[in-house]
Amino acid sequence: MYRFLRPLLFRMDAERAHDISLRAATLVQNVAPSFIEPQYHYEDERLKQRLWGTVFPNPVGLAAGVDKNAKLVPFWEAVGFGFVEVGSVSAMAASGNPKPRAFRLPDDRALLNRMGLNNEGAASMAERLEAGGNDRTRPLGINLVKTHDPGVMGEAALEDFRESFRLLAPHASYVVLNVSCPNTSDGKTFEEPHALDELLSTIFSEQKAPGLEIPVLVKLSPPVSERVIFDTWTEDIISVAQAYGVHGFVVSNTASDRKGLDTPQSTLDALGDGGISGAPLADRATCLVRYLYRATDGEVPIIGVGGVRDAASAYEKIQAGASLVQLYTALVYEGPGLVKRIKEGLVKRLREDGHVSIEDAVGEKT
Known part of the structure; x- marks a missing residue:
């Protein structure tokens, strides 16, 4: 169905098309929820794994940014995602940057x-x-994420994160601290070792409270290239994270540079600033997955995100060390049927490689 709808959606501004898609999904979720699952259902025991004490029926998840306000969780589950990540959400509501602000x-x-x-x-x-x-x-x-307001800095920024954690941790299977979003005027306020140390101290002091004892993950920026051999900054971040017992990493966020793009420079100049997501990030994100897997001896689960667009790219991240993967940009180009196709492709690859479980493939090519 999506292949018929996509030409219509692609005639619209990217954000408007996204909003219309979410409204349509909301209608289906509310009016005919039983219509969704039969079309997209596909599960296999080989894709199931337990992480952080929770069973993930398959490793293909929805990335943050699609459903910022958690309005469509049942829909995403019915589509067949193994897990759903909502947000980014901040303590205070925010209207974001002026439009237009999203482009294909x-x-x-x-x-x-x-x-x-x-x-x-x-x-x-x-x-x-x-x-x-x-x-x-x-x-x-x-x-x-920290509220998008340059006035929320220092202790106020820590309290901002603390308030969000208190409110939302009871409803989550895990929480991600998005310290690396490049799309705000105040920048990546906590993706620096000293600032991250302060943030983790704040969050882990809250995490000890009854009802808030859930896994805490950190989302990082992509590396500058797909050939990282040793990176002092990354090593410092890993050291701080391990000191607090961070439960996992999400790799990676969007990229603020324009490396490796085929889009004409004149077009990019006309569109202006922003973070790049999708296929161009695939190798860079996979590189950082592999780096983190090696640096942590495979003991800290990693969620790989960035350029996952088919079973091959998902499996590549898994073999590099990701226990789970996430989709966002590929959904815009392929539609929700992609989730089922990736799961089917992963099972095929596990069978060909003689693996009985997805866990057997995690990190096998590091």
């Missing part, structure tokens, strides 16, 4: 966005998830 780069099968972390705020999300009760069938990740 078809020559690269990529997106450029400078959304600016628009979201309805942590309290609104908490209320929505509370109203939804315990009907979720898949693990839910919640991606937290």
